[in-house]
Amino acid sequence: MGKNIILSVKNLDITFRTNAGKVHAIRGVDFELPTGKTLALVGESGSGKSVTMKAVAGLLDDNATVNNGEIFYRTGEENFIDLLKLSKKELRRKINGQQIAMVFQDPMTSLDPTMQIGSQITECMFLHKKISAAEAKEKAVELLKLVGITDPEKRMKNYPHQLSGGMRQRVVIAIALSCEPKILICDEPTTALDVTIQARILDLIQDIQTKMGLSVIYITHDLGVVAKVADFVNVMYAGKIIEKGTVDEIFYDPRHPYTWGLLSAMPDLETQDARLYSIPGSPPNLLHEPKGDAFAARNKFAMKIDEREEPPMFKISETHFAATWLLHPDAPKIELPKELRLRLARARKAADIL
Amino acid sequence: MSEPLLKVENLYQHFKVSRNFTVKAVNGVSFEIYPGETYGLVGESGSGKTTIGRSIIRLYDPTAGEIIFNHRKISGELDRKTRRMLRKNMQMIFQDPMSSLNPRKKIGDIIGEGLDIHGLYSSKKERNNIIGEILEKVGLSPAHAERYPHQFSGGQRQRVGIARALVMKPRLIIADECISALDVSIQAQVVNLMKDIQAQTQCAYLFIAHDLSMVKYISDRIGVLHLGYLVETGSTQEIFSNPVHPYTKSLLSAVPYPNPRVEKNRRPLLYDSSNVNYASATMKQVGDTHFALL
Structure with a gap:
């Protein structure tokens, strides 16, 4: 400790x-x-x-x-x-x-x-x-x-x-x-x-x-x-912490698809897109524990491995970690949803970070 | 602009609690809603x-004032024809999807109740088709009609509430805090659904909420209420970029932005409501469609 x-x-x-x-x-x-x-x-x-x-x-x-x-x-x-x-x-x-x-x-x-x-x-x-x-x-x-x-x-x-x-x-x-x-x-x-x-x-x-x-x-x-x-944020999903970091890391550079969904589900005051980026479905019932990544069923970026094995915490920086296979070095590069990309850019601009 | 769909003029709603105490819930509120728009x-x-929403749909009898809906006066005594028109063309979505659905009825019968009362189908088959279609429209499947409310999650139940309102093909839907009881990720789904439906059916919404960022996102025009008075009304743009009334300013300053570096440097404006006297103030025009009680 x-x-x-x-x-x-x-x-x-x-x-x-x-x-x-x-x-x-x-x-x-x-x-x-x-x-x-x-x-x-x-x-x-x-x-x-x-x-x-x-x-x-x-x-x-x-x-x-x-x-x-x-x-x-x-x-x-x-x-x-x-x-x-x-x-x-x-x-x-x-x-x-x-x-x-x-x-x-x-x-x-x-x-x-x-x-x-x-x-x-x-x-x-x-x-x-x-x-x-x-x-x-x-x-x-x-x-x-x-x-x-x-x-x-x-x-x-x-x-x-x-x-x-x-x-x-x-x-x-x-x-x-x-x-x-x-x-x-x-x-x-x-x-x-x-x-x-x-x-x-x-x-x-x-x-x-x-x-x-x-x-x-x-x-x-x-x-x-x-x-x-x-100062620090831990994001929980289905009984696990799936992303943790400083408040800046979570808001300006989120890495887990669930965090993306959470962030864009609450429109900022500049959101003008026709649609909010939303996570489909609803959280799993932990009475029947899901196999693999608990978020896979709602994740449009889910890969085959998500159904078989739970992702470990990948390290992004000294303070920033996220549990998603997307961060594995062998994972394919994905494009962020447009609404989210614009929103993060707006947030960074408003906060003067480039 | 075209003719308003709903015109509320000088609405008063008082509740007599005892011989010498009356709650003055709504005092002289006036606003209009145009076809196909969303008023927050x-x-x-x-x-x-909430009282305003309930007075408009006539769950309460307004104390004074006039409400015109679809070219008909719907305040005061209602004749049979007007009441049927009102019940068919105006629908409500409630806050808590659990307590607003009858637990002993199947989803299909909950949604079909309005169709039954107004006789909007000619055969049982047609009824089932209408219900199946509406369930698909809100993202459920026609097979769900045979289930009971407890078999659904919160977000799905709210979809049933929306389906029940939609099945009557209303021109105005009063949505009273219809997303506040839902989880954040589900809120976005429901709001997207409401927007899609508006684009398809051209229905108007009266969107009642306390979550300002969601109201801003969904509304074309906004009214700000305080102590039963409408203190400011205007287009969403006008209210958010140029708030005039001190209460609106304080309300907007108190909404936390989901942006840490910006939010940590903001300070909310305080508004002392202890000695305001709205009764003697008048509505003044401050912009194109922008009015404030000053």
């Missing part, structure tokens, strides 16, 4: 037992989170991004089995622990909230409707720290101020239903920050919010990140959000 | 965009 890495997931493999059979949801995921940086995990619903993060936070459902893998979390200069080796109790006491905190998508369901928000914020402090009631209250007010809630003393006595959606999400962030975690995992933190409020919440998280030196993981499918906040 | 309605949640 590199010196500057705070979290490292290695070869994670998870199955769920369901009535219909075993679902192989995570099929070997590797990634690293550098200290103080922001990593975005991108993919469609069912690609496994939330499950991966739940494994990190120790929140997996009971029907999940971790078949394989390690999740290393740095506890000191030279020390790190494997989170998967800890019992649920140890995780609760030492890791959750204190070291790794999570912000969920819908603030209405993650807040307790019968509790004043003040006590919801102090709850976690009492659990993890020896702290007096007065101190905790003072700290809660400070946190509310930090997340941009006006009149925090008064708000402490409010119930969630008295707040707007944006305010509620701010409270959830305040709760997550209450025990000064090192890692903040945001699972679609702004999907339920309007764009104007989304912009403010994202700015807020970035602000706090620099102030407190947090490392942040975003789970999202909105590439606009990724462009705004991320 | 955008705004934050609670701005009244």
Whole structure:
């Protein structure tokens, strides 16, 4: 594990037992989170991004089995622990909230409707720290101020239903920050919010990140959000990471056909083509694990080998990797779809890269 | 320009919640939709965009104002003939394809229901042919008519929703957040499909959404709603290159661009809506087809 890495997931493999059979949801995921940086995990619903993060936070459902893998979390200069080796109790006491905190998508369901928000914020402090009631209250007010809630003393006595959606999400962030975690995992933190409020919440998280030196993981499918906040991007498909790189590499020089599809499915504000470049079909059902490359059936550049063998991660640069046979030295050269080529050219031009 | 297909004039939609509290969801909204064009309605949640769609198709009774569709007045009391014309020529696609399809009915019967009611076929064979054709048009196969909604994925279900609207050969389709519940890669498929269908059938869309980049891509003209008022309307070009109303400006500045180096240097404009008074403002012409509430 590199010196500057705070979290490292290695070869994670998870199955769920369901009535219909075993679902192989995570099929070997590797990634690293550098200290103080922001990593975005991108993919469609069912690609496994939330499950991966739940494994990190120790929140997996009971029907999940971790078949394989390690999740290393740095506890000191030279020390790190494997989170998967800890019992649920140890995780609760030492890791959750204190070291790794999570912000969920819908603030209405993650807040307790019968509790004043003040006590919801102090709850976690009492659990993890020896702290007096007065101190905790003072700290809660400070946190509310930090997340941009006006009149925090008064708000402490409010119930969630008295707040707007944006305010509620701010409270959830305040709760997550209450025990000064090192890692903040945001699972679609702004999907339920309007764009104007989304912009403010994202700015807020970035602000706090620099102030407190947090490392942040975003789970999202909105590439606009990724462009705004991320340093590194991992693209997930069918329980695997299929492309990873810095945010610039993913947006200006994507290599995997699935990433191409994701990028062009969301029109940029200059898109004027008659059609969007779209990926045909829908993601595979992991109840019946596909043979070969899971993306082959939707990939118009698929080759014979895609049906037989899964592509390994090909290295493009020190930080950029993609799992597609197209990068094999023997693969035929292909022409990018026109819509995509123009779009990438536009994006590079707007960003002043040639 | 030709005669508008739909003309909404001074539409008010208020909901009486209790004796002394009324929700004023829509206040004096006017706009037109021309045959074969796409009009996008955008705004934050609670701005009244869904309410407008539902008032137009008469799921609600408008409080005041006039709606003219296909040369007929469709606000106020409807006579039998007008109602039949409205139900046939205006269709709706809903947001959530799971809750808008009856789980106990086969796809064929869901799509065929409108045909049954309006008696648009002369034999069972013809009915099946129409349904099969429409299923093919939306990218499903005629054999799917025998299946139930739960046997389809989200994207396929939304295609069924589109097929149900299309089978009546409507002149106007109200698409209420019809892609928001779908995954990104599926959204592009559905939007491409909607565009193809418009090119073939010349139907008009009222496209209601909060995703501005998709609205920009699909719409010819756009209306921006805030707090139940139409604050700005104009061609897509006019709205995006020269927004006039401060709310529109703030809305556009908040949309994240999928371009990291550009996006990391943008700052959203803030708009304080706590003490705006739209009721006393009037619509002013600022461009060719461009109006703003100032």
